[in-house]
Amino acid sequence: MADARVIRLHPERDSENAKPLRSVRSDTASAETAETAETAETAEATESTGTAGSRAESSWERAAAAGLAFLRRRLTGDYQVDDFGFDAELTETAVVPLFKPLYEKWFRTEVSGVQHLPENSGALIVANHAGALWAIDAVMTAVAVHEETPGHRFLRMLGADLVFTTPVLAPLARKTGGTLACNPDAERLLAGGELVGVWPEGFKGIGKPFGERYKLQRFGRGGFVSAALRTGTPIIPTSIVGSEEIHPMLGNAKTLARLLNLPYFPLTPTFPWLGPLGLVPLPSKWHIEFGEPIETAKYGPESADDPMLVFELTDRVREQIQGTLYRLLTQRRSVWH
Amino acid sequence: MGHGRFCHPHIDIGQLGGLRFIGSTPRAYDGRMTGVALVTGVSGYLGSRLAGRLAADPTIGRVIGVDVVPPTGEQLNLLGRTEFVRADIRNPLISKVIAQAAVDTVVHASVTATPHNAGGRTPMKEMNVIGTMQLLAACQKADSVRRVVVKSTTAVYGNSARDPAIFTEDMSAYALPNAGYAKDAVEVESYVRGFVRRRPDVELSLLRFANFVGPYIDTPLTRYFQLPLVPVAFGFDPRLQLLHAEDAVEVLRLAATSSRPGTFNVAADGVLLLSQAIRRAGRIALPVPEPAVALVGRAVRRSGLVDFSPEQMQFLNFGRVVCNARLKTEFGYQPRFSTASAFADFVRRRPVLPVLSPEHQAWAGRAEAVALGLVAELDAGRSALSRRLLKWGAEHG
Numbered sequence: 001m002a003d004a005r006v007i008r009l010h011p012e013r014d015s016e017n018a019k020p021l022r023s024v025r026s027d028t029a030s031a032e033t034a035e036t037a038e039t040a041e042t043a044e045a046t047e048s049t050g051t052a053g054s055r056a057e058s059s060w061e062r063a064a065a066a067g068l069a070f071l072r073r074r075l076t077g078d079y080q081v082d083d084f085g086f087d088a089e090l091t092e093t094a095v096v097p098l099f100k101p102l103y104e105k106w107f108r109t110e111v112s113g114v115q116h117l118p119e120n121s122g123a124l125i126v127a128n129h130a131g132a133l134w135a136i137d138a139v140m141t142a143v144a145v146h147e148e149t150p151g152h153r154f155l156r157m158l159g160a161d162l163v164f165t166t167p168v169l170a171p172l173a174r175k176t177g178g179t180l181a182c183n184p185d186a187e188r189l190l191a192g193g194e195l196v197g198v199w200p201e202g203f204k205g206i207g208k209p210f211g212e213r214y215k216l217q218r219f220g221r222g223g224f225v226s227a228a229l230r231t232g233t234p235i236i237p238t239s240i241v242g243s244e245e246i247h248p249m250l251g252n253a254k255t256l257a258r259l260l261n262l263p264y265f266p267l268t269p270t271f272p273w274l275g276p277l278g279l280v281p282l283p284s285k286w287h288i289e290f291g292e293p294i295e296t297a298k299y300g301p302e303s304a305d306d307p308m309l310v311f312e313l314t315d316r317v318r319e320q321i322q323g324t325l326y327r328l329l330t331q332r333r334s335v336w337h
Numbered sequence: 338m339g340h341g342r343f344c345h346p347h348i349d350i351g352q353l354g355g356l357r358f359i360g361s362t363p364r365a366y367d368g369r370m371t372g373v374a375l376v377t378g379v380s381g382y383l384g385s386r387l388a389g390r391l392a393a394d395p396t397i398g399r400v401i402g403v404d405v406v407p408p409t410g411e412q413l414n415l416l417g418r419t420e421f422v423r424a425d426i427r428n429p430l431i432s433k434v435i436a437q438a439a440v441d442t443v444v445h446a447s448v449t450a451t452p453h454n455a456g457g458r459t460p461m462k463e464m465n466v467i468g469t470m471q472l473l474a475a476c477q478k479a480d481s482v483r484r485v486v487v488k489s490t491t492a493v494y495g496n497s498a499r500d501p502a503i504f505t506e507d508m509s510a511y512a513l514p515n516a517g518y519a520k521d522a523v524e525v526e527s528y529v530r531g532f533v534r535r536r537p538d539v540e541l542s543l544l545r546f547a548n549f550v551g552p553y554i555d556t557p558l559t560r561y562f563q564l565p566l567v568p569v570a571f572g573f574d575p576r577l578q579l580l581h582a583e584d585a586v587e588v589l590r591l592a593a594t595s596s597r598p599g600t601f602n603v604a605a606d607g608v609l610l611l612s613q614a615i616r617r618a619g620r621i622a623l624p625v626p627e628p629a630v631a632l633v634g635r636a637v638r639r640s641g642l643v644d645f646s647p648e649q650m651q652f653l654n655f656g657r658v659v660c661n662a663r664l665k666t667e668f669g670y671q672p673r674f675s676t677a678s679a680f681a682d683f684v685r686r687r688p689v690l691p692v693l694s695p696e697h698q699a700w701a702g703r704a705e706a707v708a709l710g711l712v713a714e715l716d717a718g719r720s721a722l723s724r725r726l727l728k729w730g731a732e733h734g
Contacts, residue, residue, distance in 0.1 A: 068730040075726075077616030083608055083658055084502045085576045164498035164655075167572020167627060171610075174576070184501040184508065 129205030242286030378447025551582030575656025
């Protein structure tokens with residue numbers, strides 16, 4: 001089967017050389033890794049221009065070959081990360097597909113307002129934060145941005161310092177596009193034309209009791225607004241509905257939290273009683289709405305140091321998210337569908 | 338102070354982030370060529386190469402190299418017409434050398450990160466901090482000195498997960514380094530700032546270098562990557578930013594021979610993750626749980642394999658990346674090697690050094706054999722696996 005396909009791939013080379021395919025192949029296999037990689041890539045490239053008849057049987061093989069090439073690059077360290085440690089290939093090939101079933105099948109996420117996301121320039125996505133156990137709303141927003149934008153853009157998430165001091169989580173956050181929520185990082189990413197996501201409520205939002213669901217907490221000091229002002233990028237107030245019901249937080253074991261050096265320790269109907277099973281989120285129906293952008297370019301970069309403007313804009317963003325949340329909640333027929 | 342006539346009106350002394358200079362383009366050294374250059378740490382890798390380059394430049398009158406130990410064979414060949422002065426910069430004698438030779442350019446390249454070379458942590462600190470103090474005091478007294486270049490390190494930005502991902506020259510660390518080389522460098526920089534205040538007529542370049550790699554340079558990091566099993570902190574994968582030793586020498590040379598005052602991060606473009614670098618070097622990572630990192634670090638250090646200080650172990654937890662935009666625009670130098678290509682060059686051309694120094698080989702020989710056997714086994718297994726994957730991929734893809 002391999003022979004038959006290969007002949008179609010390199011018709012001119014085979015006719016010119018009239019060389020048995022086997023020997024060509026073994027030559028390549030014994031050559032240097034880099035060369036083999038190139039050959040494999042050209043083979044892949046030529047394959048994509050192959051005839052329609054072979055497509056059905058080669059699609060699986062193509063996927064397998066791509067997977068193997070990916071694995072080989074992983075094994076030899078032959079991939080790129082940016083200065084923040086973001087590994088686009090890993091995110092696209094492994095992480096997004098991992099969360100896609102959760103996004104599509106489990107939460108059946110509906111997305112509106114994608115047209116508000118710029119196609120190739122920077123913007124700051126500001127959203128409400130919930131979910132008690134882990135920042136799954138941030139992950140879902142990132143998947144939504146990647147799946148729904150025409151250019152499959154990546155969301156660069158700003159995380160709390162707890163994320164970057166926690167083993168395993170820290171490198172994972174960096175590799176999937178996260179960085180520490182601080183102004184220099186946010187401004188550098190925005191100036192570089194990235195879509196940046198921030199959840200300004202922080203632990204106050206994610207660790208609030210179930211009774212206070214969908215009530216926005218304080219928005220910090222408005223550092224995110226000054227980052228947007230300094231870089232002149234639009235702020236996109238984003239509202240997420242469904243995230244509050246996945247782990248209804250009934251209590252907070254404060255002593256345990258202090259003991260473990262955590263900001264809070266959630267007690268939900270399933271966690272920690274059911275152990276790892278308690279980590280499974282309830283299948284609520286999600287809706288993510290990217291709202292009308294708030295332009296900041298007109299104020300000029302020096303306005304980032306004007307506290308009145310920063311507070312005013314922070315309030316505007318907060319009110320817009322809260323308003324949209326209430327609207328989405330009234331439109332919702334049920335938590336589950 | 339009597340140096341007012343040389344005063345550069347464009348120099349503005351910044352506070353925390355080091356020295357800030359207004360006026361962005363590197364100017365030609367207005368008529369005054371480098372007459373007599375003095376290089377400290379001339380027996381070291383960078384010092385000897387820099388002195389050699391300066392000595393090869395016919396426009397420079399004299400090149401004086403200073404170190405506590407005389408240069409050895411290989412370095413001696415590089416030095417050319419450099420005059421070697423065996424002196425301890427901690428000693429006021431250095432002042433006489435500068436005055437008698439009417440030195441106009443001083444390159445302070447002796448600040449070291451390796452306690453082993455200096456004979457322990459205490460002498461190392463003395464050399465770094467007291468040495469810099471004495472040298473700068475001598476420069477301050479000498480009217481002939483017009484330009485001072487100080488080699489510092491990006492370690493002054495510290496190591497913490499609570500810092501921005503990319504440091505610019507104006508940022509300061511979340512927590513100032515409180516031990517080891519990094520603390521020395523912070524102190525060195527504070528003396529440098531004091532010096533700039535007292536001698537505003539002197540052009541001062543403060544160069545913060547990233548970790549060096551290269552085929553021949555020997556640093557804790559290059560030794561680290563030559564370990565067969567490379568210990569890493571479990572659950573962390575820091576970003577590494579490197580600088581090829583050739584680029585480092587060239588930046589020092591440019592700073593010594595032309596007017597490029599200011600504070601600059603000197604680092605290559607791009608980053609490598611530690612795990613990625615280990616794979617590219619064909620080594621095997623040995624994850625060590627965080628509480629044991631310090632212990633393993635100490636053990637590795639005692640064994641003499643790698644002279645790794647605790648703050649360097651910290652570096653392997655969180656890494657450090659700096660912005661080199663100011664180097665490219667204001668200083669006017671584009672590093673020839675990126676982090677990835679510098680590392681590739683190191684991996685490809687490194688001489689086959691014994692993993693163990695001779696005095697350790699006696700007792701560590703057996704352990705080495707076992708470890709190397711294990712590595713060979715694992716490596717063979719891995720490369721067989723990847724070969725098989727390649728072959729399969731080539732046949733089917």
